[in-house]
Amino acid sequence: MSGRGKTVIGRDGLADLVAILAEDGYRVIGPQVADGAVVYEPLDSADDLPAGVVDDHDGGHYRLRREADGAVFAHVVGPQSWKRYLYPPVQALWRAERHGKGFRVIEEPADDGRDAFIGVRPCDIRAMAVHDRVFDRGDVVDGGYARRRRDAFVVAVNCTRAGGTCFCVSMGTGPAAGEGFDLALTELVGDNGHEFLVEAGSAAGGGVLDRLGGRDATAEDEAAAEAAVGQAAASMGRHMAADAPAVLMANLESPHWDGVAARCLACGNCTMVCPTCFCTTVEDATDLGGQVAERRRRWDSCFAADHSYIHGGSVRRETSARYRQWITHKLATWHEQFGTSGCVGCGRCITWCPVGIDITEEVRTLGGADKGD
Amino acid sequence: MPTAAAATLEPMTPVPFRVLGMRKELPDTYTLDLAPADGDGPLHFAPGQFNMLYHFGVGEIPISISGDPAATDRLTHTIRSVGAVSRGMGTLKAGDMVGVRGPFGSAWPVDEARGRDVVIVCGGIGLAPLRPAIYHILANRPSYGRLVILYGARSPRDILFRRELERWGGRLDTYVDATVDRATGEWSGNVGVVTNLIRHSGFDPVDTIAMVCGPETMMQYTVEALRDRGLDNTRIYLSMERNMKCAVGFCGRCQFGGAFVCRDGPVFRFDRIAPIFRVWEF
Ligand SMILES: Cc1cc2nc3c(=O)[nH]c(=O)nc-3n(C[C@H](O)[C@H](O)[C@H](O)COP(=O)(O)OP(=O)(O)OC[C@H]3O[C@@H](n4cnc5c(N)ncnc54)[C@H](O)[C@@H]3O)c2cc1C
Ligand code: SF4
Ligand code: SF4
Numbered sequence: 143m144s145g146r147g148k149t150v151i152g153r154d155g156l157a158d159l160v161a162i163l164a165e166d167g168y169r170v171i172g173p174q175v176a177d178g179a180v181v182y183e184p185l186d187s188a189d190d191l192p193a194g195v196v197d198d199h200d201g202g203h204y205r206l207r208r209e210a211d212g213a214v215f216a217h218v219v220g221p222q223s224w225k226r227y228l229y230p231p232v233q234a235l236w237r238a239e240r241h242g243k244g245f246r247v248i249e250e251p252a253d254d255g256r257d258a259f260i261g262v263r264p265c266d267i268r269a270m271a272v273h274d275r276v277f278d279r280g281d282v283v284d285g286g287y288a289r290r291r292r293d294a295f296v297v298a299v300n301c302t303r304a305g306g307t308c309f310c311v312s313m314g315t316g317p318a319a320g321e322g323f324d325l326a327l328t329e330l331v332g333d334n335g336h337e338f339l340v341e342a343g344s345a346a347g348g349g350v351l352d353r354l355g356g357r358d359a360t361a362e363d364e365a366a367a368e369a370a371v372g373q374a375a376a377s378m379g380r381h382m383a384a385d386a387p388a389v390l391m392a393n394l395e396s397p398h399w400d401g402v403a404a405r406c407l408a409c410g411n412c413t414m415v416c417p418t419c420f421c422t423t424v425e426d427a428t429d430l431g432g433q434v435a436e437r438r439r440r441w442d443s444c445f446a447a448d449h450s451y452i453h454g455g456s457v458r459r460e461t462s463a464r465y466r467q468w469i470t471h472k473l474a475t476w477h478e479q480f481g482t483s484g485c486v487g488c489g490r491c492i493t494w495c496p497v498g499i500d501i502t503e504e505v506r507t508l509g510g511a512d513k514g515d
Numbered sequence: 516m517p518t519a520a521a522a523t524l525e526p527m528t529p530v531p532f533r534v535l536g537m538r539k540e541l542p543d544t545y546t547l548d549l550a551p552a553d554g555d556g557p558l559h560f561a562p563g564q565f566n567m568l569y570h571f572g573v574g575e576i577p578i579s580i581s582g583d584p585a586a587t588d589r590l591t592h593t594i595r596s597v598g599a600v601s602r603g604m605g606t607l608k609a610g611d612m613v614g615v616r617g618p619f620g621s622a623w624p625v626d627e628a629r630g631r632d633v634v635i636v637c638g639g640i641g642l643a644p645l646r647p648a649i650y651h652i653l654a655n656r657p658s659y660g661r662l663v664i665l666y667g668a669r670s671p672r673d674i675l676f677r678r679e680l681e682r683w684g685g686r687l688d689t690y691v692d693a694t695v696d697r698a699t700g701e702w703s704g705n706v707g708v709v710t711n712l713i714r715h716s717g718f719d720p721v722d723t724i725a726m727v728c729g730p731e732t733m734m735q736y737t738v739e740a741l742r743d744r745g746l747d748n749t750r751i752y753l754s755m756e757r758n759m760k761c762a763v764g765f766c767g768r769c770q771f772g773g774a775f776v777c778r779d780g781p782v783f784r785f786d787r788i789a790p791i792f793r794v795w796e797f
Contacts, residue, residue, distance in 0.1 A: 236527070238569075238571060238614070243610050243611055244533070244552060244611070244612030245612055246531070247531060247614060277765065282763045284525070284526065284527075284765060285525050394794045395794060395795070420767055422760065422765065422767070423766070424574075424575070424761075426573060426574050428571075432572060435572035439527070439766075442767075444767070448758075449758065449768055450758055450768065452756055452757065452758050457796060458796045460796060463796035466797075470772075474773075475770070475773040478773030478774075479773055
């Protein structure tokens with residue numbers, strides 16, 4: 143850890159942070175605006191960050207607008223999540239080359255780049271911890287994931303504004319990051335100008351913090367940060383019912399599933415944007431001469447017909463069965479499998495569902511009681 | 516896996532094995548004997564476990580081990596040709612290569628069944644994953660009570676391991692009965708579903724372990740018939756089939772409620788899955 147306690151840096155401190163991480167050999171990735179959305183892409187400098195950009199979210203609705211205060215992290219989450227870097231959408235697994243009557247298997251050389259992620263929201267930090275339980279279980283480890291994750295430098299940003307579809311408070315995952323980061327920032331825009339309260343969460347984070355300038359945080363700074371985060375928590379419009387796992391498992395045969403299926407397009411958007419969804423398929427390809435074969439792993443969705451295909455047909459033929467699979471896995475059976483919820487309350491699946499299906503509302507309706515918010 | 520190098524491999528990387536022998540069992544079913552291409556080391560598995568078999572350039576599929584668990588010099592797999600990979604592997608000859616990952620999954624309760632009667636109910640290719648358990652029980656015959664093997668096939672010409680079934684049935688200490696959906700020609704045996712055979716087979720319902728493998732509908736009726744005979748859910752084991760691409764819990768496709776069929780199964784004690792077994796399309 144850093145010898146320093148919490149520290150306050152100015153707006154230009156962000157530029158220093160990006161520069162220090164780049165100097166240390168990290169590919170620095172952070173939020174920026176592309177095609178009308180906030181995406182996570184490599185940053186050339188802190189100037190790429192989405193200053194003054196605010197995102198409006200609702201079921202099936204997303205729009206960016208500008209605010210004059212120039213806050214860099216006033217947006218919440220974009221349609222992508224960090225899993226695209228830790229567990230990329232397409233991964234080469236290995237190649238096999240013909241050799242006499244047989245073949246030789248050649249593992250893909252491990253990529254060894256290191257990524258620094260700037261602007262990781264508390265819900266997304268929790269999503270990384272969820273994936274650790276999936277891919278780094280001790281008995282079986284996905285080497286690529288474990289390596290990228292271990293080498294990643296995580297700069298968290300505590301949320302000072304609740305997005306329209308967020309429900310992290312009810313999932314216990316936000317709006318403040320408790321652990322799982324190297325550095326955590328809280329953006330302070332107010333009478334003192336534009337500053338960031340910085341806290342180190344690891345030795346590596348402490349080392350970087352030591353090299354950042356800034357001043358020691360005062361009690362007022364900490365109170366201001368706490369108030370800003372508290373304000374986000376207090377204004378959160380959605381919540382997940384606490385008894386969601388029980389409600390789902392008690393209603394596996396409910397007619398309600400047909401009701402969802404009447405709206406759901408089985409497009410799979412919800413699974414692609416979800417930071418914890420991890421289903422994949424594999425693809426085999428050969429070169430034209432049939433001498434070299436390749437195996438790739440690609441993100442897949444439980445909404446796809448062949449996801450549950452076994453000889454003779456899919457186990458889950460109906461959209462109702464596929465939606466039920468998705469939501470029961472996220473909220474109920476994930477607990478049995480990994481000792482945690484598979485949902486971190488980021489709200490992405492609600493925002494990017496083309497018909498605005500809301501995971502929190504589906505649980506409420508299924509539970510029968512309209513408990514309201 | 517046999518080679519020392521295998522331990523350092525990524526869980527998704529197959530180990531090359533040579534085809535020692537290829538036997539045609541039925542018009543659409545064949546058996547492959549495999550041995551590691553480099554290194555030898557004993558190949559251990561538990562009855563009921565499966566491997567992921569890779570056919571060069573085509574794909575990789577889960578296939579149960581159908582051989583004798585005491586024969587540690589080879590891996591035996593019995594495969595029905597139904598699609599791209601299973602058909603492609605059917606063209607392999609001795610000396611050709613396949614990729615192997617495994618063994619994976621849970622096993623038939625051959626230890627728990629010691630001292631008890633064992634009733635094995637299977638349909639079609641479902642006999643293949645149970646054959647290692649049968650070998651194990653026969654090799655340790657005095658440790659078990661009655662052994663009942665009930666088998667159902669589509670037609671007389673689809674009866675898998677027919678000569679072995681006849682040999683086992685010829686033993687005084689083993690009861691074998693078979694049935695077919697459609698009789699043809701010289702078949703003078705039972706016609707109808709395999710569950711019909713349960714009534715006539717003698718086993719002690721209070722001290723029997725049942726092992727069931729076949730199409731899911733067949734398993735549903737079998738569980739019912741076994742329960743009617745007085746078997747408790749905790750004494751019934753069945754092997755589930757789900758799509759799987761990785762066999763190590765990464766691909767997410769084999770989920771069955773809270774279970775991953777690849778790691779928590781494929782063999783499940785029925786009471787553990789009873790609440791979801793009948794839920795439509797779950
Ligand atoms: C644990 C386990 C043990 C099995 N043991 C045997 C065995 O001993 N002998 C045998 O003949 N078959 C067995 N099967 C079934 C076998 O895996 C399928 O027949 C095979 O995957 C079909 O692949 P394909 O490419 O030939 O067919 P296609 O119809 O072209 O299948 C396309 C893809 O769908 C998936 N798929 C299709 N059917 C199944 C299925 N039944 N189970 C899982 N994935 C499937 C596979 O990923 C396959 O590559 C087992 C399945 C499981 C899950
Ligand atoms: S299920 Fe929806 S709200 Fe929950 S983590 Fe996934 S995308 Fe976010
Ligand atoms: S819930 Fe929405 S996003 Fe998910 S598959 Fe259905 S329509 Fe697509």
